[in-house]
Amino acid sequence: MTCSLSNELLHEIDQICYEHRVNRSEFVREALKTYLKYFQAQAHKINPPNEESLAA
Numbered sequence: 001m002t003c004s005l006s007n008e009l010l011h012e013i014d015q016i017c018y019e020h021r022v023n024r025s026e027f028v029r030e031a032l033k034t035y036l037k038y039f040q041a042q043a044h045k046i047n048p049p050n051e052e053s054l055a056a
Contacts, residue, residue: 005013017024 013024013028016022017027
């Protein structure tokens with residue numbers, strides 16, 4: 001999978017990775033997993049799935 005990130009965002013990510021001595025790929029992967037969980041929780045609060053869609 002590939003994605004395009006702004007130079008500014010990449011610079012910020014590189015700074016964090018350098019300061020904490022972590023691999024950029026691993027950092028981005030873990031950050032995305034965290035944000036996906038957050039977004040899923042927010043979506044569930046806004047519009048909880050109904051029982052019929054859970055059974056499918």
